[in-house]
Amino acid sequence: MIKWRDLFFMVYLLVSLFHFWNFSPENVYIYAFFGLNFIVISTIMVYHIYIEKAYSPFLSTFLVFNYLFFLVAPMSQITEIVGTEQLTFLNKFPLQENLILKTLVLILIFNISFFVFYLKFKTLAFKRAISYKNSSKKGSGSLPVLALLWLSVGFIIILTNFDFIISEFNRPSWQSPDASVVEGLIKTKILFVIPLSGIIITTKALRSSLNISNQWLMYITLFLFFVQLFILKNPLLAKRHELGPIFFVLLFLFVPRLINTNLKVCGMIFIAMLVGFPLAQLLTHVNYGAQELFSDPSLLLVAIENGVLTNGYYSLNYDAFLNIGVIINHVADTGLSYGYQMLSGILFFIPRFIWQSKPTSSGTIVGETLKNEYGFNFTNVSNPFVSEAYHNFGYFGIIIFSIILVFVIILFVDWLRSANLFKQCTAIYFSLHLIMFLRGDFTNGMAYMGGAMISLYILPSLAHTLLKTLMFSNKNQRTADGIE
DSSP, rough: OOHHHHHHHHHHHHHHHHHHOOOSSOOOOHHHHHHHHHHHHHHHHHHHIIOSOOHHHHHHHHHHHHHHHIEEEEEEHHHHHHHHOOBBBSSBOOOHHHHHHHHHHHHHHHHHHHHHHHHHGGGGGGTTOOSSOOOOOGGGGGGGHHHHHHHHHHHHOOOOOTTHHHHHHHTTTSOOOSSSSHHIIIIIIIGGHHHHHHHHHHHHHHHSOOOOOTTHHHHHHHHHHHHHHHHSSTTSSSSSHHHHHHHHHHHHHHHHGSSSSSOOOOOOOHHHIIIIIHHHHHHHSSSSSHHHHHHOOHHHHHHTTTTTHHTTTSGGGGGHHHHHHHHHHHHHHOOOOOOTTTTHHTTTTTTTTTTOOOOHHHHHHHHHHHHHHHHOOOOOOOOOHHHHHHHHHHHHHHHHHHHHHHHHHHHHHHHHHHSSSHEEEEEEEEHHHHHHHHSHHHHHHHHHHHHIIIIIIIIHHHHHHHHHHHHHHHHHHHHHHHOO
């Protein structure tokens, strides 16, 4: 009987074969270096699903990101424009074989370095098993009170931001929001995530081994938190990079068996992004009606030959690989940043009106370069983590940033294996957010994750600690009064 991991790896190889079969660059070295990157990614994949015993959803998302954004998407994009007259990508950036080769070398160095250091240092955190239960009863009595307070805060947030929510519902994706960057960040990345942290608090209360006299009230509270979350974080209001992490946190809380192994996480994301999306596109973008397809299913093969399965990768959602080349040219013209440019991400919480000389985000640098030099009319673009490394410290930065990423993952693995549900859920959130973080740019990745960390860990942890202290001091005071 075939095992699930063997079936998944077979699908992985078949999808890869399909893309390499359709890949047709004019330079054989480009084909060879994509092949080398595929070998490295596949080596990590084999280790992850066959050899690695410890649970690491972070490596799963790292693999899917690399496979999708640095392999499948650029191969499809290059094939799309080879043979055309202009030889320019969707972002107006011209196809330059030397830049593609250098980009592939940078990615190759980063991935090899990351994997080597991951193997070296992962034992620092992979020692404890993941706990789905509270390790301590202390303070559990304050959780129901905290859940009700949090629910009130959620309704206040919805009522005071109702006009903003309606405007976001009606705003086209291409149009800038009415709120300032800081205001939008606080609202959408911190305040609007409060219901999710409320779900965590309520779940923690329901899991408590202490007797909860009004347990039915907690279930009603949990339902109302879900209503709040749907109002503030739904497909019409939130972006995909937000919905994915939220969905994974909910799976972790209520059906953890669906994502409790490396194979399940890697398989779920891989199938969704590299099989599900293209197949959905085949049905929604095919130039035939349903009646025609039912009468002649071979028309689907015609659509596949015309590139319907891969056309979805020829969009700005998959511009990460191309933008590395833009940064390579930018560094050649202006030199390395030596960490200065990264300050906009590290110190994302300082508004620009306070720090007027705050460095421009790297995504904006890429966008402005494309606009000024190639006539592209959109400046809000990505800039992947690999590119950030090269932009700031060159080839040395590629090694250093891969090590930093390993230690960040180790930190969150340690959180995932703690008995603190706030830490666990923040770690699970990061495991899916890692795709957006690696895609870039660094400033947005840091700001969005910073907002989630405030909402999911810092605020509820502080509130829980303060409430426990207050209730404990009141209890001691009543005890002292009784003795007197």
